[in-house]
Amino acid sequence: MTFAEQAAAAKRASRELATLNRGRKDAALHAMADALLAASDQVLAANAVDVAEARAAGTSESLIDRLALTQSRLAGMAEGLRALAGLADPVGDVVRGWTNANGVRVRQVRVPLGVVGIIYEARPNVTADAAGICLKAGNAALLRGSSSTLNSNRAVVAALHAGLVAAGLPAEAVQLVEGDRSVTAEMMAARGLVDVLIPRGGAGLIAAVVDGAKVPVIETGTGNCHLYVDEAADQDMAIAIMLNAKVQRPSVCNSLETLLVHADIAPSFLPRALAALAEAGVTVHGTAEVLPYSEEIVPAVPGEFDAEYLSLDLACAIVPDLDAALEHIRVHSTGHSETIITDDRRAADRFVAEVDAAAVLVNASSRFVDGGEFGFGAEIGISTQKLHARGPMALAEMTSTKYIVDGAGQVRG
Amino acid sequence: MTFAEQAAAAKRASRELATLNRGRKDAALHAMADALLAASDQVLAANAVDVAEARAAGTSESLIDRLALTQSRLAGMAEGLRALAGLADPVGDVVRGWTNANGVRVRQVRVPLGVVGIIYEARPNVTADAAGICLKAGNAALLRGSSSTLNSNRAVVAALHAGLVAAGLPAEAVQLVEGDRSVTAEMMAARGLVDVLIPRGGAGLIAAVVDGAKVPVIETGTGNCHLYVDEAADQDMAIAIMLNAKVQRPSVCNSLETLLVHADIAPSFLPRALAALAEAGVTVHGTAEVLPYSEEIVPAVPGEFDAEYLSLDLACAIVPDLDAALEHIRVHSTGHSETIITDDRRAADRFVAEVDAAAVLVNASSRFVDGGEFGFGAEIGISTQKLHARGPMALAEMTSTKYIVDGAGQVRG
Known part of the structure; x- marks a missing residue:
């Protein structure tokens, strides 16, 4: 699939996700956790290939530590998905509401953003984590991981797909974006297909995405x-x-x-x-x-x-x-x-x-200053920009809102 | 002044505006309204020059109607500034707050965005309107109007400056950005100096700003x-x-x-x-x-x-x-x-x-679907994007937030 085809499939999936109730999403999160654990052997074997390649390429041990998965880290990833299932659903929350003098009722209600692109570095746990947070908030996820984690990410996403499908949801809700740097450029230019891009990683990665993107970006992370x-x-x-x-x-x-x-x-x-x-x-x-x-x-x-x-x-x-x-x-x-x-x-x-x-x-x-310490239960990153979200970003920050205006035939005078 | 100098002055002014209490801002809004009325003759004379030039250039009567000011429209602009003084101040609003198990208190509080750039078409009333909304929310405004309104905008901004200075605020809180198209390009590229750009106008203007900007943009307006x-x-x-x-x-x-x-x-x-x-x-x-x-x-x-x-x-x-x-x-x-x-x-x-x-x-x-009809009392535009603000944008949408974390020596375990 080309990136454009992937993004279009994500958009279609996002429309289905947008109207799912919490029960359906939570069941999918548990199914994804189950599938991830069931695929432990495949995921760890794939990860071992990435780790061996990284070591052969002279990667530092601190980076290899971020890259390496163990049975216990895998269990942590599954636990993270289950924890998301335990959190309240932000979608449908009424942010505010009132009745106008003419009887027109207005509610501002949380809705998913749509398609969220995540660009991140060599941490395969982010793959499950970001997919879960996006799904819980009703968004489709396009995950652009590091090439040095490709085998691990493919194995993790295959497991997440098995979980999604077992729960009756479209596999296209979570997609790994593969290919050379030109694909990253396509992703950053995909206005109308990708609703927001979130770079997760070091200062260099974030600056490159902020600078290159035509799609709205949420800047995260750099903390001096x-x-x-x-x-x-x-x-x-x-x-x-x-x-x-x-x-x-x-x-x-x-x-x-x-x-x-x-x-x-x-x-x-x-x-x-x-x-x-x-x-x-x-x-x-x-x-x-x-x-x-x-x-x-x-x-x-x-x-x-x-x-x-x-x-x-x-x-x-x-x-x-x-x-x-x-x-x-x-x-x-x-x-x-x-x-x-x-x-x-x-x-x-x-x-x-x-x-x-x-x-x-x-x-x-x-x-x-951390989503967990703030009691949010989940965190996609810490925004250092002023628009949309600032500080730890949890499920509510992964949504937009919609005004619902209910009338009985009122017109404007 | 070059645009970079203007933007730096706006940033300095924004730091002063950010900590003003409501009383100071409301007094300035009334002083700006007073000064605008006091300068009626100058503003109407300047506007007459713009209208004559527009007519000579064969501008359509519907566009000239948007451009033309009258004593009554000027009174409406002043009334708009006074109405803003009557609205609650969004800055300082506690959006949410809680106390962690360890006694650390966290509050999420509304703060100004900083420097807001508005790019708009030939409507001189927007000059006063946008300046007032930005000021009430504690933001400095960089106003990039149409060249066909330059005389009117200069006269309006001169009056607003007189009001700001009379109220003891920096004139740089509201600045008109003049110059050819290269200045618009500079404005759209001014990351770190301009916190957000809001284009107000037709679909072509909005698309050009969204496409060209490196600064975060809030898309407004196009309504099919x-x-x-x-x-x-x-x-x-x-x-x-x-x-x-x-x-x-x-x-x-x-x-x-x-x-x-x-x-x-x-x-x-x-x-x-x-x-x-x-x-x-x-x-x-x-x-x-x-x-x-x-x-x-x-x-x-x-x-x-x-x-x-x-x-x-x-x-x-x-x-x-x-x-x-x-x-x-x-x-x-x-x-x-x-x-x-x-x-x-x-x-x-x-x-x-x-x-x-x-x-x-x-x-x-x-x-x-309108800020006035929604009871917001002010509107800078209607956002059609999903990040930050969606629908009618009023004072709260012209702010960001900040987390204030209050402790008594707590450290993370």
């Missing part, structure tokens, strides 16, 4: 997250939150990348903070003002504050006041999650009001 | 609206709604363009409907099956069902059943407003569920 330790900060709290945000899982988008310290608290706070970071194995990249506090600090280079490390590295600067912290964040933030540690109400209020990001935190770890 | 008269329709109601939707204001996007009639009701309904349409001065463009019903029908040509007339013309076809009506709408709809006339619950339910449009109406005129 700051922690500002105010002069009125509780230092123990600041150290605990700093360590949690930096160390607990450094490879993710809501982890900490830059520490900003108010000049008045720096002499007492920085020695403690730097010792704690050193003990946790974190390399600090500091500006000239930070260097005197420890011999282990690596001098910050130009551009040090502009990119995510996604590793046990942390940029550090001293700022003269809250205004300077706000200005630093304004210049370097990717608009993901920004944190202030303070006991000063005015400082907290200004930080919350003036920082322009999907999430602004006071005295809490940025690691909480 | 259908009325399907089901076999179970109340015929008197169908005729009243048909006439209202077609004739009351044919030039607007929510007016009727195509009449679809169920074959079983056609023999009794069409003679009455065609007589009523003829009496109202409507030219019907019918398919071969419709032609025998009246000698006044113009045979439909290829493509007849694909574009808006925006005039006293109506395309008409007979369909064998509801499925055929749904299929016709699926193929030809622009996703604006689609109507069924029926007393049959099942037909109404299927139509509402299966038609993919911003608004679906049962037994009511599509002319109700």
